[in-house]
Amino acid sequence: MAIEKMSLVSITGDMEELDDALQKCCDSGFFHIEPAFSGGEGRGHLLNEKNEYEAILKRLSQFVTYVGLTPVETDHSSLSAKSPDELSAMCDELENELAALKDKKQEDDQRISELSAAQIQIEHLKGMNSDFQQLFSCKYVSVRIGRLPIDNYSKLEYYNENFFFVPFETSENFCWEMYFCPESEKELIDDLFRSMYFERIMLPRYVSGNADEALARINDELKELKASSAETDKKISDFRNSREKELQVLFSKVRFLSDSFELRRNVGAINGRIGNRAFMIKGFIPKKREDKFSELFKQLETTTVTYMPADADASCTPPTMLKNNFLTRPFTMMVEMYGLPEYDGINPTAFVALTYTLLFGIMFGDLGQGLVLFLGSILLNKKLGAKAAGMVRRVGLSSMVFGTLYGSFFGYEELLDPVFENLGIDFLPLKVFRQTNFILITAVGIGIALIVISMLLNIYAGFKKKDYEKAIFGCNGICGLIFYSSVIVGVVGSIMFDMKIMSTPFVICLIVIPLICIFCRVPFAAAVKYKKLQLSEDGEKMTIGNFIVENFFEMFEFVLSYVSNTMSFLRVGGFVLSHAGMMLVVMTLMDGASAVAQPIVLVIGNLFVMAMEGMIVAIQIIRLEFYEMFSRFYDGGGKPFEPISLKFSAQVEQ
Amino acid sequence: MRATLECYSTNATVAKIRAMHGRMFTADNYRELMTKKSVPECAEYLSRTERYRSAFKDTDPNTIHRGYLEELLNKANFDDYIRVCEFQGLDSIPYYRFLISRREIQCILLMINNINSELENSYLNSLPGYMIRRSKVKLLELSRAETFDELVKILKGTPYYKPLSKIKADPDGKVDYTACELALRKDDFEKLIKYAEDVFIGSEERELKEIIYYEIDSTNIINAYRMKKYFGYSAEKIKNSIINISGRPKGRIQKYYELDTPEQMLDWIENSKFGKCDRDTDVIETRIMQARYRWLSHVLAGTTSAPVALYAFVRLCYIEEKNLVHIIEAIRYGADTSVLEKDMLIF
Incomplete structure (x- = not known):
């Protein structure tokens, strides 16, 4: 710890x-x-120097992506070039070698894109049988092809202008059409159509013939271009294969130099x-x-x-770097999830490891299911990760131990009875449904013990930090511990053992005085620390009325939290019962099934209970750990210890 | 009708409106839009947002016309309104036609302007195409009118005939545009308030009237300020040129119209609920729209009434549209971002 x-x-x-x-x-x-x-x-x-390798890295990343290479970490010690100029020159060389192919590819792609766009437009003009060349070469008539928002289509017949239009196709939002107007009035008509948001389609010059003929011609050309583009792709791919090692070495080197340079920022x-x-x-x-x-x-x-x-x-x-041994190490993930302790704080991993394992075993006690968890965590070690698998292994073992005490094996509650009989142990196995009260009371007892331990840890942490309010006067300090323990002893003694403990001196000394100390924890702590009385922590002015009101409600919350946190542990007993109850359901279903179906029901039932209840129990214990225990002694405001390293990454931010 | 409406829960409509409100543009969206350098970039950005994705379907950002882009924004808001009304069949209740009425009035005013300016085709060119099939008024037929009297004749049988028939045209067929606008808008608001009183009851009626009166007042405040500042109108003339709803008790706002100078008016606005905004600006429209936006958002968040939520939502969409148009225009003309931010209606 x-x-x-x-x-x-x-x-x-x-x-x-x-x-x-x-x-x-x-x-x-x-x-x-x-x-x-x-x-x-x-x-x-x-x-605050400029990282000159960054630009080279970006260039190189674009280059390797272009040639279709995925960078992998490669030994670059053979490459002597180190300065940005040298590395940049190497990049230039590579780019120059590929420049001709790149230009050719770009040219082909651009042409393909243009033709594809024209193809889409001409698709909408399929109903038109006139030759485009002839239409556009009319001397006295202007022709425009394009699309008009469908909402404006009905306006056309209300214009008293000299034009006519021919619609070809309509979609949800647009109408593809062609309009004709006298050459002398084309500016006026074009303005008019523009005001209706007519989008003119400029057909390429090479489009000739009617729509079908033009389409056929475009398709032929597209085919040729695509073949040429594929050939260029192959040449680029050959280039990549022949220069792969060189590229990988260069990328790794530049990545390394760039990342090293980034470390200079601190x-x-x-x-x-x-x-x-x-x-x-x-x-x-x-x-x-x-x-x-x-x-x-x-x-x-x-x-x-x-x-x-x-x-x-x-x-x-x-x-903060947590120091844990082999047994407790997997549980660091729980502590990290809540937040690491401060450097001068306490390491709660061992406490978590012990309580988590214990509570899981109690709530999910089954020898067979625990064994499955244990073996499963060994088999799935890589997939789950070392920490998670380690946790499952430990809780699996705990589940097996408590499963043995309950005499439960995959839901068979009587299977282990002869073993205990032969050993002469008559108080085992625990019959869950016959000893309900014992289980529930034990659960609360465990809760009380854990809360008391949490308070002791808080007192230790408080003294370590010289925080007297936390260590002595707080609700989780010495006063809180005395109050809580006295109330528990008083109530348990009076109700369960019929002892007359709650005498006036007992109540005054062990309940009332600690309560007063908790109520006045701020001024008392200030008196100890600064040798003067002050009502607020930071020395700000506070009236006595405000102090009483504020602390009254806080006291109310403290007392309520003692009760609710203790009762919260009833869920530990509750899950013992629910686990046994669920397995009883599986057994009843199995009894009702045919002989062939029985093993299937048993396996599916067990898997279902393990998955569902295992998950719920795991979550409930996290809740108990974080709310009922951690909140009493742990702050978790530490900074993680992160050693610097240069890890290779193929990703480059552009 | 009341009984029917009482049984008719419109909670789902309120929930739908709130969900749509959640998709409206935030300050981050506006900031992102402001980083764009051209209208196609704006169109491309808008077409990627959840709010306008469907409105910009099939459009090509590279070729889109700025006017069409603005019409698409306008249409998107109108479509949202129609979608809400049709969601629980509320479109059969006359109150819910309020936005259609408003757009119809805009179209009629466009036509009046067309007649007065004698600009051929300007009405048809500016007529929002999506209104043609939604309107009960024959909007395309209006384009055939050459004089105001002819226009009124075509409008016979529509709710707009009565207020316009009281206005006399000049011998040359032209008419006082402001008088027409005032008559149409006043009639529209009065009808809306009457619906609120007849159809809705209790807090719903009260909330609805409050939101309508707020809109009338804030519109009047802007107009009165402009009349005073740019035309030097007297208090009496201002009172005759704003929307006065008959039967409405005269409130504090009457004092505003009687103020002597535009500066006093600005002071009054700054200290009233109509001008309470986070930004320090002398542009009255910006101030009032800011305050209106905040107030409407507050109303929409708190109300459980569908007509109130819809009214607030529609007005919020209007302000959002204005803001977007403002940004797009500024980008089109290369305005500086800092100037742009200053004049934004909401930010």
């Missing part, structure tokens, strides 16, 4: 060694970088001791890796590494 101790590292050296230093940081695999300077510091400034530029330009890199590493880290930089002449305590620089917060 610990958080890895960090060291603040400051790396300085001559600017010439910056790339090598960054490379070493990446190679270490455990360097978390921070901006070397935050705003307002006068010692230096962050490097690097600071300072003046060296002899007036030279120097760099400064700031970050965190785990304290135990200091020696190993220093070892990496030994080869660099001017670069020095300095270690400081993690909290030495107020401008950067140390990141």
